[in-house]
Amino acid sequence: MSQPRVVLEGVQKSFTRRHTRSLKESAVWSAQRRKLNHRFRAVDHVDLHVREGESLALVGHNGSGKSTLLKLVAGVLVPDAGRVLVRGRVAGLIEVGAGLHRDLTGRENIALNGAILGMSPSQVRQRFDAIVDFSELEEFLDTQVRFYSSGMFLRLAFAVAVHTDPDLFLVDEILAVGDEPFRRKCLDRVARMRQEGRTLVVVSHDLSLLDQVCDRGVVLDHGRVVAQGSVAHAVSSLRARA
């Protein structure tokens, strides 16, 4: 029986939704003792185990809490309650450009982002050519990334992330910004990572992609896990909630 790679127990995360009002409206709302801001749970008491080598799809309608959950697993967000336990090295693509510094060149960002993701300077040197090859950005390596398109950001970030030797790889909707050949290449790479026994958690609205890449699906609705099982089961549960 494989070990759990990710364990979430009773995880909660709330945010404040601010209602922007004119000064006059704010005064009226205050007089009526109506709340201008309201706190809501984006992730609501989630228990979830992801086993080593498993490839999990997180699905749900817009605003159901998928990205927030992924950020909690990545450690980008801290839960208000509950526990998030992750074993091993984590990498992935959660937000386009996260971890890239706009004032630095592509070359400098490879070194910096590699270090942030746990690569030693000698590992960055050893893998540098492979990263550049994968990104196909050789001619833009000495350009500041502020001049990159969103697709170029994705190429650089994805190329670094897949070369960090992660145990757990997290992918948000992000592949959507790449062009078709690069998207194909990323998907092949993700499939290879799966064959190598790495653990994947993938967020996407592309249900047929999830069916190709994942072996289990979890459906979120208003921050709660409302169904889980095979990807086909998750997809039909999601469609039934439309």
Ligand SMILES: Nc1ncnc2c1ncn2[C@@H]1O[C@H](COP(=O)(O)OP(=O)(O)OP(=O)(O)O)[C@@H](O)[C@H]1O
């Ligand atoms: N930093 C934040 N501050 C306030 N509200 C937030 C913040 N991040 C997310 N939210 C809210 O939390 C809820 C869940 O957002 P989240 O991005 O996790 O949903 P999602 O399932 O990934 O949605 P989508 O499919 O549209 O990408 C939404 O209502 C969103 O507006």
